[in-house]
Amino acid sequence: MSAENAALNAPSKGISPKQLFIGPWTIAVFTWRESIRKKTMVGFLILSLLVIFGATVMTSMMQQDTVGSAAAAGPLETQTKLIKDICVSAISIFGALITIFISASVVPSEIENKVIYTVLSKPVRRLQYLIGKFVGVQLTVLLNLVLMGGLFFIALWAREGMPPTLLLWAMLLMFFEFLILSAFTFAISCTSSSSVLPTIAGLFIYITGNLTEYLKDVSVRAEHGTSMEQLVGQLAQILYNILPNLQNFSLKNDIVQGMVNDPPPFEIIPNLIVYSLIFSAIGFCLSYVIFLRKEL
Amino acid sequence: MSTVIHTENLTKTYESAFGGQDVHALKSMSFEVQSGEIFGYLGPNGSGKTTTIKMLLGLIFPTSGKIRILGSEDITSNHIRMNIGYLPEGAYYPDFLRGEEILKYYGQLYGLSGADLRNRIDAVIDLVGMSHARKRLMRGYSKGMRQRIGLAQALISDPKILILDEPTTGLDPIARKEIRDILARLRDEGKTLMISSHELMEVELISNRISIIYEGDMKVHGTIDELLVDREVVVEVTDLDEPGAKQLEERGLTLEDAISGRARVRVPEGMDVYNAIEICRSAGARIGSIAPRRETLEELFVRVVGGASRAKAEKAA
Numbered sequence A: 001m002s003a004e005n006a007a008l009n010a011p012s013k014g015i016s017p018k019q020l021f022i023g024p025w026t027i028a029v030f031t032w033r034e035s036i037r038k039k040t041m042v043g044f045l046i047l048s049l050l051v052i053f054g055a056t057v058m059t060s061m062m063q064q065d066t067v068g069s070a071a072a073a074g075p076l077e078t079q080t081k082l083i084k085d086i087c088v089s090a091i092s093i094f095g096a097l098i099t100i101f102i103s104a105s106v107v108p109s110e111i112e113n114k115v116i117y118t119v120l121s122k123p124v125r126r127l128q129y130l131i132g133k134f135v136g137v138q139l140t141v142l143l144n145l146v147l148m149g150g151l152f153f154i155a156l157w158a159r160e161g162m163p164p165t166l167l168l169w170a171m172l173l174m175f176f177e178f179l180i181l182s183a184f185t186f187a188i189s190c191t192s193s194s195s196v197l198p199t200i201a202g203l204f205i206y207i208t209g210n211l212t213e214y215l216k217d218v219s220v221r222a223e224h225g226t227s228m229e230q231l232v233g234q235l236a237q238i239l240y241n242i243l244p245n246l247q248n249f250s251l252k253n254d255i256v257q258g259m260v261n262d263p264p265p266f267e268i269i270p271n272l273i274v275y276s277l278i279f280s281a282i283g284f285c286l287s288y289v290i291f292l293r294k295e296l
Numbered sequence B: 001m002s003t004v005i006h007t008e009n010l011t012k013t014y015e016s017a018f019g020g021q022d023v024h025a026l027k028s029m030s031f032e033v034q035s036g037e038i039f040g041y042l043g044p045n046g047s048g049k050t051t052t053i054k055m056l057l058g059l060i061f062p063t064s065g066k067i068r069i070l071g072s073e074d075i076t077s078n079h080i081r082m083n084i085g086y087l088p089e090g091a092y093y094p095d096f097l098r099g100e101e102i103l104k105y106y107g108q109l110y111g112l113s114g115a116d117l118r119n120r121i122d123a124v125i126d127l128v129g130m131s132h133a134r135k136r137l138m139r140g141y142s143k144g145m146r147q148r149i150g151l152a153q154a155l156i157s158d159p160k161i162l163i164l165d166e167p168t169t170g171l172d173p174i175a176r177k178e179i180r181d182i183l184a185r186l187r188d189e190g191k192t193l194m195i196s197s198h199e200l201m202e203v204e205l206i207s208n209r210i211s212i213i214y215e216g217d218m219k220v221h222g223t224i225d226e227l228l229v230d231r232e233v234v235v236e237v238t239d240l241d242e243p244g245a246k247q248l249e250e251r252g253l254t255l256e257d258a259i260s261g262r263a264r265v266r267v268p269e270g271m272d273v274y275n276a277i278e279i280c281r282s283a284g285a286r287i288g289s290i291a292p293r294r295e296t297l298e299e300l301f302v303r304v305v306g307g308a309s310r311a312k313a314e315k316a317a
């Protein structure tokens, strides 16, 4: 009798501990393979790679053309700053767009095409399914960051003549920033059977999460205003308190202003990582609560 | 014979979100599926078939009522899941994979791996007749091929029970016949099948027992032999002319498929067959054959569902 027949006839209702992890991992790998083929994601990735490529390689070529008229091209240092600014912004924005898009669509798209029925009717718990999907999203986000960051890393190294180690730290923090963004977008996507609403919500989280300092400013200034202004101020205060501060995760200024191999601000990195893990855990738990009794 | 699936007063009401009308998709449904049979779960679109099946699989939750599968009420336990194969209605399978890759994915979800997994994939691909296309991308598959892969994924764990939601809907006649043959073979291997359909011919050909549901209510329940009684006798006649045909109809017989002198004459219940033959003769027709005629499932269906919808219309009026 083969092993699977033995498993079928086994009276036990449990499942081996190994299977507890294999199920989610199988789903994660499948999700990853499917996600990296999504046209929207590939489109964003190609766009960002083009921006990085254009900003670094093209400007180097332009420099060679304009040798002798340095004034026209601007001082080399200013130009490097501009390139770093453009590329880090591109990675951050396109990375966020990809994160939002994938996080918002992995579950709703499976509901739409009914693949989810075939998966959840197998010995796969809803929690295992969610873990698999979520990990699959993170694998996709990671791959994108590696590709975009990798290209810029090489280009910057070639240009500056030294390994831009600070960029690696920036990418690490960006990953943890996207983890928060992903967890909440994912949770919202579990309420829906279409990815439109969760995508909009994800964009909202990303934009306001990057503007929390501004929200604080609004609430402080509104304290002595009219009642209408106070209401807006209170709303801003509430948003400030519940929204994660994503701006903290950005090392863009350090990269643009400093040397590419400066040490990162080591003292805040562990805090940021813990902060990210806590927020993403909350987001993921939220998705589980929503999904556990969801009618499919 | 033992009961494999048992439902008791299973009820599902979809609550509307914005104060609209609730949908009573299923009203106190009770039925049993016996081991080793093909159970046809029939009803027109919107009658509650998919709703029932989704509850059996724990994808949606009953408003009230009980479900027992293989004697257990814990229908989402892994033990039960290992023993149910499910083909959803109109599912799509990721088309960037090859036929065998998608089966590998589903097999892994059952915890299969290594040689066991490979053997099961070979077995189910062979069973559904897809060996020739197993290495092709799903993208290039026809509808019938996709459905066969869908059937294969339902079979990958070698389950005792198969629940198939409209397995032949939307397929061409040849693909249907192929699916039907596979299903009959599965029954012969001892599997229990529950098949939902609104296409009756399909199910009539292979089912042992059927239920007809309509608007969430069970209308008819029984074996095909019990339900489809021999209700009438049909006399095939030739050389029947216009006045003759008229004469037959005047005397209470019904003509079917009358073409160039040939016709089938239905003898209504209650009329003596000899009497009918005499009428045909006197009308100048020649008797070809005389045979009892069984009602088709389609006629039963129309009788049952048509009656129900007429009653509803009268109540509304």
Ligand SMILES: Nc1ncnc2c1ncn2[C@@H]1O[C@H](COP(=O)(O)OP(=O)(O)O)[C@@H](O)[C@H]1O
Binding pocket: B014, B023, B024, B025, B043, B044, B045, B046, B047, B048, B049, B050, B051, B052
């Ligand atoms: N998620 C849902 N929300 C509200 N109504 C639904 C939902 N799913 C199905 N229905 C309604 O329930 C009834 C039964 O549907 P269904 O079980 O899909 O029928 P069938 O499979 O027999 O065609 C239909 O009136 C359908 O419109």
Ligand SMILES: [Mg+2]
Binding pocket: B046, B049, B050, B051, B089, B165, B166
């Ligand atoms: Mg249906």
